Amino acid sequence: MSTAIQTDPISQEVIRIQPAKGWMPLRLGELWEYRELLYFLTWRDIKVRYKQTLLGAAWAIIQPLSTMVVFTLFFGKLAEMPSDGVPYPIFSFAALVPWTFFANAMVASSNSLVQGSNLLKKVYFPRLALPISTVLGGIVDFALAFSVLLLMMLYFGIAPTWNVLVLPFLLLLAFMTSLGVGLWLSAMNVRYRDVRYVLPFITQLWMFATPVVYPSSMLDEPWRTLYGINPMVGVVEGFRWALAGTETAPGPMIAVSTVVSILILISGAFYFRRMEKSFADVV
Numbered sequence: 672m673s674t675a676i677q678t679d680p681i682s683q684e685v686i687r688i689q690p691a692k693g694w695m696p697l698r699l700g701e702l703w704e705y706r707e708l709l710y711f712l713t714w715r716d717i718k719v720r721y722k723q724t725l726l727g728a729a730w731a732i733i734q735p736l737s738t739m740v741v742f743t744l745f746f747g748k749l750a751e752m753p754s755d756g757v758p759y760p761i762f763s764f765a766a767l768v769p770w771t772f773f774a775n776a777m778v779a780s781s782n783s784l785v786q787g788s789n790l791l792k793k794v795y796f797p798r799l800a801l802p803i804s805t806v807l808g809g810i811v812d813f814a815l816a817f818s819v820l821l822l823m824m825l826y827f828g829i830a831p832t833w834n835v836l837v838l839p840f841l842l843l844l845a846f847m848t849s850l851g852v853g854l855w856l857s858a859m860n861v862r863y864r865d866v867r868y869v870l871p872f873i874t875q876l877w878m879f880a881t882p883v884v885y886p887s888s889m890l891d892e893p894w895r896t897l898y899g900i901n902p903m904v905g906v907v908e909g910f911r912w913a914l915a916g917t918e919t920a921p922g923p924m925i926a927v928s929t930v931v932s933i934l935i936l937i938s939g940a941f942y943f944r945r946m947e948k949s950f951a952d953v954v
Contacts, residue, residue: 697940701797708796712804716779717811731812732819735767742767746884755886755917758827761820765914766883766907768820769841772813773849773903774874779805780853781870784861784950791950798947799940802853806846813842824914834913841909844925848902848932854939858946882907888919899927902935 702709721728739760746752747759754762780802784791787801824831860866881903887895899905899921905928908921 697799697944698797699799702799702803705796705800709800709804709807712800713807716805716808720808720812728812728815731815735764735771735816736819738771739764739767742884752885753889755888755911755915755919757829757911757915757917761823761827761829761915762886762911763884764820764823765911766881768813768816769845769906769910770878770881770883770903771816772809772842773845773906774878775812776806776809776846776849777852777856778870778874779809780850781856781860781866783853784857785864785867798950799854799943802857802943803850806850806853809849810842810846820914829915831914832916834916836913837909838913841906841913841925844902844909844929844932845906847936848906851932851935851937851939854936854943858943861946861950877901877903886911886917887921887924888917896923896927899924900931902928902932904928 721730742763743760747754747763752759783801783805784798790796790801791798821831856866856870880901882898887898887904887908890898905921905925908917908919909925911917912920
C-alpha cells in the first residue's frame, strides 16, 4: 500500500498516512460492532449458494449421501473395511457429515476475499467478516445432512446415547479448524492465485489423512493419540462415538485435536491481519 500525504487546511500541518508495519492486533471488537453486516453477509452466502439450481439446498444432502454410497460399495463391501461394530453406511456417513462441512467451509472461506474483491475496494469493514460469514453459512448445509443421518440411524435401529451432548463442541471444533485454515489460505489466495488450484489436492489428501473410510482404531497407542494432530480426526471419531456408540472413546485424541485447532485458528487470524493492509491493492 502506498503512502498518502495530506495537509490539514487549518493548521497547515502535513499528515502522512501509511500502512502499519509488523504484526497487527486482531481487534475482534470490530466484528461485534459490524455484527449486522456479518449477519447479512452470512445470509447472502446462504441465498446465493444454490441460486438458480434445480435441486437447491438438496445438494447439501446429495453430496455426502452419494459419497457414502460409493464408500459403502467399494470400501465396505469389496474391501471389507472394519467399521468398529456399526453398519458401514452409518460409519461412513457419520464421518462425512462433519467432513463435508469442513471441506466446503475451507474452500469457500479460502475464496471469500477474491470473490468479494469489489466490496474490499469500495468500503471499510472488518475483513475477517468475509471468511467468517462463509463458514457460518455452511452450518445450514450441515443441519440438513445431519437430519438425514438421524433418519438413517432410525432405519438401522441405532439410538443416540447421552454422548450426543458433546456434538456442539465437536461442531465448534470443526468450525474453528475450517476457519483457521480458511484464514491462512484466503490471505495467501489474494497474492498467490495458485491457491485455488492447490485446494482440490489439499482437500482430497486431507480426507484420506482423516479416518473417514477407515477407523482410527486400526492404529495402536500412542500413534492413535498422535493421529489427533490432524484436528479433523478428533471431530470425525467424536461424531462416531457420540452418535453410533463406537467402543473406543477418543478422549486423548480430541484433546490433541483441540489444541492443534486453536493454534491453527490463532495463527491464521494473526497472519490474516498482517496481510490485510495489502488486500485492496492486490486483489
